[in-house]
Structure formats: structure tokens, C-alpha cells
Amino acid sequence: MTDLTGRIALVTGASRGIGEASARALAAQGARVIVTDLAAPEALADEIGGLARAHDVTDEQSWIDTMAFARDTAGGLDILVNNAGLFLAKPLTETTLEDWRRLHSVNVEGVFLGCKHAVPLLAERANLWTGGTSIINLSSVAGLVGSPLVSCYNASKGAVRLFTKGVAVELAASRIRCNSIHPGIIETDMGRDLVSQFAAATGTGENDTRAAFSDRHPLGHFGVPQNIADAVTFLASDRAAFMTGSELVVDGGFTAS
Numbered sequence: 075m076t077d078l079t080g081r082i083a084l085v086t087g088a089s090r091g092i093g094e095a096s097a098r099a100l101a102a103q104g105a106r107v108i109v110t111d112l113a114a115p116e117a118l119a120d121e122i123g124g125l126a127r128a129h130d131v132t133d134e135q136s137w138i139d140t141m142a143f144a145r146d147t148a149g150g151l152d153i154l155v156n157n158a159g160l161f162l163a164k165p166l167t168e169t170t171l172e173d174w175r176r177l178h179s180v181n182v183e184g185v186f187l188g189c190k191h192a193v194p195l196l197a198e199r200a201n202l203w204t205g206g207t208s209i210i211n212l213s214s215v216a217g218l219v220g221s222p223l224v225s226c227y228n229a230s231k232g233a234v235r236l237f238t239k240g241v242a243v244e245l246a247a248s249r250i251r252c253n254s255i256h257p258g259i260i261e262t263d264m265g266r267d268l269v270s271q272f273a274a275a276t277g278t279g280e281n282d283t284r285a286a287f288s289d290r291h292p293l294g295h296f297g298v299p300q301n302i303a304d305a306v307t308f309l310a311s312d313r314a315a316f317m318t319g320s321e322l323v324v325d326g327g328f329t330a331s
């Protein structure tokens with residue numbers, strides 16, 4: 075069981091895809107979930123009995139206000155899922171400094187700000203649970219291995235991987251665990267956009283591009299958001315009480331081959 079009854083969770087980028095599936099899964103395990111995105115995911119919050127907030131993860135004041143909301147309205151925070159992210163496939167020599175900064179502002183700065191501002195709340199409730207409180211950062215297989223056209227995304231997800239380890243070690247004594255998840259390609263808007271961007275950049279048809287990427291996963295297909303939501307609920311729960319600073323790879327064998 076990954077029973078999360080009594081816990082308060084916050085998921086960023088929760089309007090769709092992996093964030094939405096994670097919010098639903100955390101709520102199904104009994105957590106009260108604050109779902110945030112650029113526009114507040116009100117309908118999702120209503121469906122899962124949670125709370126919705128408009129929240130831009132690149133904006134420090136937005137994090138300060140969201141943490142005040144978690145404290146005042148939900149009663150604190152036990153689980154933070156830093157999920158919001160952007161993808162970009164572009165040849166290195168065509169990648170602008172603006173592209174690099176935009177990607178890093180969401181994928182890296184958003185995760186830094188989230189961890190920084192959540193820690194005081196997570197520390198307050200860490201002694202309530204066997205496994206302490208939990209931060210889960212969405213990295214990627216692209217944070218473990220390089221691929222053509224995604225050096226900028228590789229850099230941002232690699233930063234999340236090692237930032238997670240630094241946070242884990244610094245906060246272990248406070249009983250706050252911090253782990254990263256490394257999905258292979260997942261059937262979401264971003265996963266579909268990845269196929270389109272590669273097809274456009276290489277001049278290959280979308281069907282052939284999709285088939286080639288499916289073949290990169292030894293299990294033979296892309297993952298679904300629920301595969302990652304299962305990893306999120308596990309890391310959030312006391313079943314992962316002895317896991318911190320780890321990389322949970324959920325990739326159909328992508329990085330094993």
C-alpha cells in the first residue's frame with residue numbers, strides 16, 4: 075500500500091499529462107492535492123477534491139504566494155512534485171540563448187525555487203511520517219544520456235538530476251527526502267510534440283519518427299502517464315522511506331540498451 079491519507083501534496087504543471095495523472099493518483103491514495111499550472115486547473119481540483127491555483131514556476135513571488143496558500147488553506151505540505159517542464163528539439167547551432175534561458179527557467183529554475191520555498195513547510199511536518207516528507211523532481215532519460223538535437227534539454231534535465239542529489243544530502247537530517255524520476259517517452263502533449271519536433275528537424279515523416287522512437291524502448295512502445303504517476307505515489311509514500319537522492323528510471327529499457 076502507498077497510503078497517503080492525511081498528507082498534503084502539491085503538483086506543478088498539473089493541467090495535463092504526467093502532472094494530471096500524478097495528481098489523480100496521489101488523491102486516489104488519500105492525499106489532499108493542490109494542483110497548479112499557468113492557469114488554475116479548477117475542474118481537476120473539483121474532480122479529485124483538491125485545491126487549484128494559478129502558479130508560474132519561474133516566478134519566485136508566485137512560489138512564495140503558493141506556499142502561503144498551502145500553509146493557510148491546506149494546512150501545510152508533505153509532498154512536492156516539481157513536474158512542470160518544457161521540451162525543445164533543435165540543432166545546437168540554431169539554438170538561441172533565448173531558447174536556452176526559456177527552457178532552463180522552467181526546467182531548472184522552477185525546480186530550484188520549488189525546493190527552496192517548500193523546505194520550511196516540509197520540515198514542519200517531517201516528523202509526522204515514518205518516511206518523512208518527500209520532494210519528487212521530474213527529470214528524464216535525457217538527464218541520463220545525450221541525444222542529437224536535445225543538448226539544451228539534456229543540460230536542463232541533467233541539472234535536475236544532480237540538484238536532486240545535493241538537496242537530498244543537505245536535507246536528509248531534516249527528514250525531507252528528495253528523488254528524481256527519469257521517464258522514457260510518455261504519451262502526453264509533450265511526448266507527441268517531441269515526435270513532431272524531431273520529424274520537422276530531420277525531415278522524416280511523423281509515423282517513421284514515432285516508430286523509430288518506439289524501437290528505442292526495448293519494451294517496444296512509449297509509456298503512459300499512469301506509469302510515472304505510479305512512481306510518484308511510491309516515492310511520496312513511506313514505502314520509499316529509505317530512498318533519497320536516487321534516480322527512479324521508468325523508461326521501458328531505453329537507457330539499458
Ligand SMILES: NC(=O)c1ccc[n+]([C@@H]2O[C@H](COP(=O)([O-])OP(=O)(O)OC[C@H]3O[C@@H](n4cnc5c(N)ncnc54)[C@H](O)[C@@H]3O)[C@@H](O)[C@H]2O)c1
Nearest residue numbers: 087091092130131157158159214257259260262263264265
Ligand atoms: N512526456 C514525456 O515524454 C516526458 C519524458 C521525460 C520527462 N518528462 C518530463 O515530465 C514532466 C511533465 O511532462 P508532460 O509530458 O506531462 O508535459 P506536458 O507538456 O504535457 O505538460 C506540462 C505542463 O507544464 C505546464 N507548464 C509549463 N510551463 C510552466 C510554468 N512556467 N509554470 C507552471 N506550469 C508550467 C504546462 O502548462 C503543462 O500543463 C516535464 O518536466 C517533462 O520534461 C516528460
